[in-house]
Amino acid sequence: xxxxxxxxxxxxxxxxxxxxxxxxxxxxxxxxxxxxxxxxxxxxxxxxxxxxxxxxxxxxxxxxxxxxxxxxxxxxxxxxxxxxxxxxxxxxxxxxxxxxxxxxxxxxxxxxxxxxxxxxxxxxxxxxxxxxxxxxxxxxxxxxxxxxxxxxxxxxxxxxxxxxxxxxxxxxxxxxxxxxxxxxxxxxxxxxxxxxxxxxxxxxxxxxxxxxxxxxxxxxxxxxxxxxxxxxxxxxxxxxxxxxxxxxxxxxxxxxxxxxxx
Amino acid sequence: xxxxxxxxxxxxxxxxxxxxxxxxxxxxxxxxxxxxxxxxxxxxxxxxxxxxxxxxxxxxxxxxxxxxxxxxxxxxxxxxxxxxxxxxxxxxxxxxxxxxxxxxxxxxxxxxxxxxxxxxxxxxxxxxxxxxxxxxxxxxxxxxxxxxxxxxxxxxxxxxxxxxxxxxxxxxxxxxxxxxxxxxxxxxxxxxxxxxxxxxxxxxxxxxxxxxxxxxxxxxxxxxxxxxxxxxxxxxxxxxxxxxxxxxxxxxxxxxxxxxxxxxxxxxxxxxxxxxxxxxxxxxxxxxxxxxxxxxxxxxxxxxxxxxxxxxxxxxxxxxxxxxxxxxxxxxxxxxxxxxxxxxxxxx
Amino acid sequence: xxxxxxxxxxxxxxxxxxxxxxxxxxxxxxxxxxxxxxxxxxxxxxxxxxxxxxxxxxxxxxxxxx
Numbered sequence: 001x002x003x004x005x006x007x008x009x010x011x012x013x014x015x016x017x018x019x020x021x022x023x024x025x026x027x028x029x030x031x032x033x034x035x036x037x038x039x040x041x042x043x044x045x046x047x048x049x050x051x052x053x054x055x056x057x058x059x060x061x062x063x064x065x066x067x068x069x070x071x072x073x074x075x076x077x078x079x080x081x082x083x084x085x086x087x088x089x090x091x092x093x094x095x096x097x098x099x100x101x102x103x104x105x106x107x108x109x110x111x112x113x114x115x116x117x118x119x120x121x122x123x124x125x126x127x128x129x130x131x132x133x134x135x136x137x138x139x140x141x142x143x144x145x146x147x148x149x150x151x152x153x154x155x156x157x158x159x160x161x162x163x164x165x166x167x168x169x170x171x172x173x174x175x176x177x178x179x180x181x182x183x184x185x186x187x188x189x190x191x192x193x194x195x196x197x198x199x200x201x202x203x204x205x206x207x208x209x210x211x212x213x214x215x216x217x218x219x220x221x222x223x224x225x226x227x228x229x230x231x232x233x234x235x236x237x238x239x240x241x242x243x244x245x246x247x248x249x250x251x252x253x254x255x256x257x258x259x260x261x262x
Numbered sequence: 263x264x265x266x267x268x269x270x271x272x273x274x275x276x277x278x279x280x281x282x283x284x285x286x287x288x289x290x291x292x293x294x295x296x297x298x299x300x301x302x303x304x305x306x307x308x309x310x311x312x313x314x315x316x317x318x319x320x321x322x323x324x325x326x327x328x329x330x331x332x333x334x335x336x337x338x339x340x341x342x343x344x345x346x347x348x349x350x351x352x353x354x355x356x357x358x359x360x361x362x363x364x365x366x367x368x369x370x371x372x373x374x375x376x377x378x379x380x381x382x383x384x385x386x387x388x389x390x391x392x393x394x395x396x397x398x399x400x401x402x403x404x405x406x407x408x409x410x411x412x413x414x415x416x417x418x419x420x421x422x423x424x425x426x427x428x429x430x431x432x433x434x435x436x437x438x439x440x441x442x443x444x445x446x447x448x449x450x451x452x453x454x455x456x457x458x459x460x461x462x463x464x465x466x467x468x469x470x471x472x473x474x475x476x477x478x479x480x481x482x483x484x485x486x487x488x489x490x491x492x493x494x495x496x497x498x499x500x501x502x503x504x505x506x507x508x509x510x511x512x513x514x515x516x517x518x519x520x521x522x523x524x525x526x527x528x529x530x531x532x533x534x535x536x537x538x539x540x541x542x543x544x545x546x547x548x549x550x551x552x553x554x555x556x557x558x559x560x561x562x563x564x565x566x567x568x569x570x571x572x573x574x575x576x577x578x579x580x581x582x583x584x585x586x587x588x589x590x591x592x593x594x595x596x597x598x599x600x601x602x603x604x605x606x607x608x609x610x
Numbered sequence: 611x612x613x614x615x616x617x618x619x620x621x622x623x624x625x626x627x628x629x630x631x632x633x634x635x636x637x638x639x640x641x642x643x644x645x646x647x648x649x650x651x652x653x654x655x656x657x658x659x660x661x662x663x664x665x666x667x668x669x670x671x672x673x674x675x676x
Contacts, residue, residue: 020676030674045675048616048668049642051635058672059641073675087643087670090650100676158676176474185676207676237265251285254535255504256278 004235006203008041008180009096009128009149011067015040016197017227018069018182019220020207021058029216031061037220043069043098043205046084059093069130071098078117085122097122098152099131108158112139116146123147132184135169140177151177152205154185155196159208161188164195174200190219190226197230198238263470264516269459272512273505281504288511288540295518299588301543302578303351303381304344305525307552308332308371310564312357314424316410318455318488319566321357323424327564330552331362337371341378343555347547347575350591351381353406355566358387358426365393369400376401380592383446387425388435394442401596404446405439407432408484411456412464420455433468440476445594447472448523450484453501453509462509466516473517482521482543485509486567487528503532507539514540526550526571533571537587547575614666622661629656632669642671 005012019039024030034042042062062068070088075081078101085097099122101114115131116139123129128149133139135153143151153170156162163186164170174181180202187193193204206223213219272284309331315323332340344352352375356363368386375382383404384397394405411417414429421427436447449469451461469481487501501509510522523543524533533544548571549555551563573581582589611622615631622631628651632639644651645668651659661667 021674022676024674027674043675044672046643046670047673049635049637049671055673057638057641058674068672070672071675086650087645088672090643090652091641091672092653093641093672176477178474205676211674250282251289251535251539252278252282252504252507254531255281255507 004231006180008130013040013067014038015224015227016203016231017193017224018042018184018203018205019210020205021062021211022207023211024216025211027056027058027061030058030211032217033210033220034062034066036217037210037224039066039220039224041067041069041096043071043207045071045073046088047074067096068093069096069098070094071100071132072118073100073102075099075101075118076103077101077111078114078121081114081118082121085118085127086125089127095126096128096130099129109134110154112136115139116142119143119146119148130182135166135173137169137172137176140173140179144177144179148179150180150182150202152182152184155183155192156186158185160186161209162186163188163192164199167195167199170196170201171199190222193223194226194230194233197227198233200234203227263466264463264512266459266463269462269512273459273508276504281508284508284511284515285539288514289538291514291518292540292542296542297588298586299542299590300537300582301351301521301590301593302349302546302575303353303383303543304347304349304545304575305353305355305385305548305550306337306340306344306375307355307550307554307566308337308367309356309359309363310552310566311359311362312424313361314358314426315422316424316426317420317422318410318452321564321566328562329362330564331356332553332557334370334374336553336557338374339557340553340555341375344547345378348579348591349546349575350379351383351593352379353383353385353404353545355385356387358424360387360425365389365396369397372397372400372402376596380595381446383448385448388432389438391438391442394439394444398443403444403594403596404448405436405444406448406450406484407435407439408448408450408452408486409433409465409468410450410452412451412461412468413456416456436468436472437475440472440479444479446480446482447476448482448484448521450486450523452488453485453506454488458501458505458509462512466513469517469520480521481517482523483513483517484523484525485513486525506532507536510536510540526569527567529570530573534581534585537582537585544578546573546578611661611663613661613664616667616669626661627657628659628661628667631661631667632656635669637671642669644669 006016015038017037017039018041020043021030072081072084075084081099081101089095099115099118101111102108103111110132112133115133119129119131130150131143131148132152140151156165182203183196183201184205187206188209196204210216210220310321311329312321312323382402384402385406417429439447451465521542522540524541525545526548550565554563579589647666
């Protein structure tokens, strides 16, 4: 559909498919996946330079028109996330940051409270903040207040490819929060991405599924198509889903009994 | 959010199966969220002085009725009586007159009411946030304010003079009440006043917006149908019983946790049926005249509307229990009404 | 001169100018961010920044991430 841009912090995007760049077998495959999917927002991380390894600069494989979203992975609390964000900004590559604060190596669940704190600090410093959270309505409301540009609820655990296990909670956020909702984490198949978009999500972020696919560029394109299909379905208006009826004795027979009020 | 076209389709579909289906879905939803609890309350009209001329109301400023306003000993007598019936939630009503019943009067009445009732709501003229805060500290928990119709043109045509003419001030009243810390807010439209589908959609949007901004408030809605006053019909009401059922059922499905109120304007049988479908709050043993409970004989009374369900409180309770409902006289007890400015969750 | 770079103690034998230290890693300086004793050193100040004994330097760059 023409003229249905994803708007984040006043910037328009025609693609609603965000791509993470971790776990790719090669940077070449990453570059091809960005191109085949048409993704315009891509996440990266910051790490210490390793003198032993000869790594190509990942940024060389990301086209200049793509918006870089540096995630704060590695941060276990708000202050660490803030530090990473400031480092990223100092690179001159933009001030968009995905806040990812994880202090849990078993489930990799984000710490919602620390995420809110980091959002408050960074938003005040002028960052465009995209916080990654466990879907929770109070947290989301606090993030709106804290100045977040979007809310990014997880669909299921990072890397699990289990799809929208948290769908009812995501639905709540879509209904109640007036910021773009970007479903991030756990999306393992294009059909799941389509489902998120049909529900009314504004975008999805996928990493593991694409990076670990046999043909990452092919799957990336498939995801992009699924996101478009889901979005179009949502805009076209799926039939009103009323909850299912329960059997009981007739409730409205009285209307036809000729004994009614005047 | 439902669309206007979808509402119209539902209202237009008069097949028996469709109405039954909608009612059954609504009934299931009501049971899930409210169980079989039915809250009981009674109205207490403190004054019928009114400076607004609303063409559909028995109290309107041009209507030649005996104007009365209860002073403290009088309203205490009324309160004592209502309390004696078992009622513990009272809805205090006045006409729209800042002069006859200023905020100071309302505060006094609320303080008195808090000696007799756990729940105190007001259905009076729209006020400023600061005034609602003051009333909150006097024990008022709830505010009822119906937009009547959301159709601006129609609204202007039926509200001919007085403060009630101000559509926007009235529209923003629920927000101001919520900001003041009121815990219960009741909205409504007068069925038969405006176009039904359009008014419903606007009501749903009004309510949905409030829910989003003030999620901690308990909301309820009412759908009074234009009724006769002393046997005179003020306006034709083209919302028949089947439509009425559909309106309630649809509202229940779209707002699972919002209370739905049904006053004694409606006949007993219909009220009882609607309890099974969507209604969760009803008035009992009501009198809609100032001084009507204890001070005036029936022929002297000037009711705001004619009552169709004249059952006393104990009859209502008996009916509820016979149908396996759970009559609730007291839902919340006030332990401390202090004024804490309530900021919306979205911030200013 | 003893300093700590990326958590590892190092002996600096020659040159204590930040831009030289970064260059010695053999990677293009573009997209490397330097944090000296907890404070970010902007790229255009690297040539004027010299390290002292006991300094802690963090050099980070972009990598793939979700």
